[in-house]
Amino acid sequence: MRPDHDVVIVGAGFGGMGAAIELKRLGIDDIAILEREDDLGGTWHVNHYPGLAVDIASVTYSYSFEPNPYWSRLFAPGVELKQYAEHVADKYDLKRHMEFGTVVRTAEWDDSEQLWRVTTGSGVRTCRYFVTATGFLSQPHTPDFPGIDSFAGTIIHTTAWEDGHEFAGERAAIIGTGATAVQLIPEIAERADELTVFQRTPIWVVPKLDFAIPPGAQKIFARVPFTQRIARMVNTSLLEALMVFGVLHFRQAKPGNRLAALVAKAHLRAQVRDRATRRALTPSYDFGCKRPTFSNTYFRTFNKPNVSLQTSSIERVEPDGIVTADGEKVLVDTLVLATGFNLWDVNFPAFQIIGRDGRDLGKWWRDNRFQAYEGITVPAFPNLLSLNSPYSYSGLSYFTTIEGQMKHMRRLFGELKRRGATTFEVTTDANDRFLAEVTDNLQSSVFYNGNCASARSYYFNQHGEAALLRPNSTLSTLRQMERFPVDAYRYS
Incomplete structure (x- = not known):
């Protein structure tokens, strides 16, 4: 047949x-x-929430045989990854x-x-x-909290983002503190009157060495592709060292893993003023057990007067808010689910x-x-x-x-x-x-x-x-x- x-x-x-x-x-x-x-475009078509960007430098997060010399930043915004996918699809028919x-x-x-x-x-x-x-x-994983179907406000999962939802004048809440939430939380905090972050497990966050790539550098990448290959090799080598020595060879290279954790803790201490908040944002597991991420704005967000961190587990959802296990009720107009994937x-x-x-x-x-x-x-x-x-x-x-x-x-x-x-x-x-x-x-x-x-x-x-x-x-x-x-x- x-x-x-x-x-x-x-x-x-x-x-x-x-x-x-x-x-x-x-x-x-x-x-x-x-x-x-x-x-x-896959994830770069489905996801278009505010703050979306790659968390691996763009010179590495791309096909080695199809480099893009025109990334606007070292960590390109999501819209550029979508454009890159379109370019690849066109070029290779x-x-x-x-x-x-x-x-x-x-x-x-x-x-x-x-x-x-x-x-x-x-x-x-x-x-x-x-x-x-x-x-x-x-x-996508959607949690089945008791009463979530009764919520009278707006529920938005990060994979089904409502473009145009501005959060202005709203009491917002976000469930989850993974890599997606790390990008999104600072954006919502800039717009909402109040933002409550419900954290189950803190995440290791290290500084993000991000910067705009000047037009002159883009022209050099385009005219002399070898220069971009060098940039890719350098970045890949750094990631490789983090992965191999910090995660895969933990038993033989514990000092490397401990050093990565110290860098993340120093980053947290430098950015968050309140000691109790720092303690709550510090993971109790070893660096690398869960995928870490990069950000220069996530930790600072918790210094804002309109942002609060909630670490008590969620007991139930009511029409106008969320009740935690310790009996506290948080009033919510818009609930954002950054609850990851199954x-x-x-x-x-x-x-x-x-x-x-x-x-x-x-x-x-x-x-x-x-x-x-x-x-x-x-x-x-x-x-x-x-x-x-x-x-x-x-x-x-x-x-x-x-x-x-x-x-x-x-x-x-x-x-x-x-x-x-x-x-x-x-x-x-x-x-x-x-x-x-x-x-x-x-x-x-x-x-x-x-x-x-x-x-x-x-x-x-x-x-x-x-x-x-x-x-x-x-x-x-x-x-x-x-x-x-x-x-x-x-x-x-």
């Missing part, structure tokens, strides 16, 4: 576009990119492959026909190869995927262990490339992960073509060896050697495993992704 497409990719963010670029380089052009939103407003409900491998059947809201598509690029943070319950995978012999990927992961060979393929799921998988996230920039997976695809499809085959499937032995390797490497990390009990980190799944990050340096990961043994797969 001839399928409708050679490849179906789910997701038109940077992961899906990277996969499509690599496939087109390999000569595969019959590609359908299915996107549930109404435009491309991706838009003609994209279909928006298309929600994928299930995907099932047909062993007799050796193809995937992908069910969407409008019918069934078939494809030879199936790629999931739904992102790590694509399924990774391990609904995002791995983001919809039902059925492989060979009826194996349900989500159920298999949850009943056993979360695992994927090289963070991209899974036994019993032929011709499936799962870009957002356990142990796939490499380094601190998502683009490191994407480009590593592109290298893996290049080698895998090259071998497929050399053998004249159409189907690949990773062997159980290769998958088991990889799982044992990453499990062993993680034993030195802060996740298993540090104090992470109070972090409530999305790095950990329901089995208590830190199964998101690949515990290798960026260079070794990229090398392994393009040099893995070809006999790790069966071909037919």
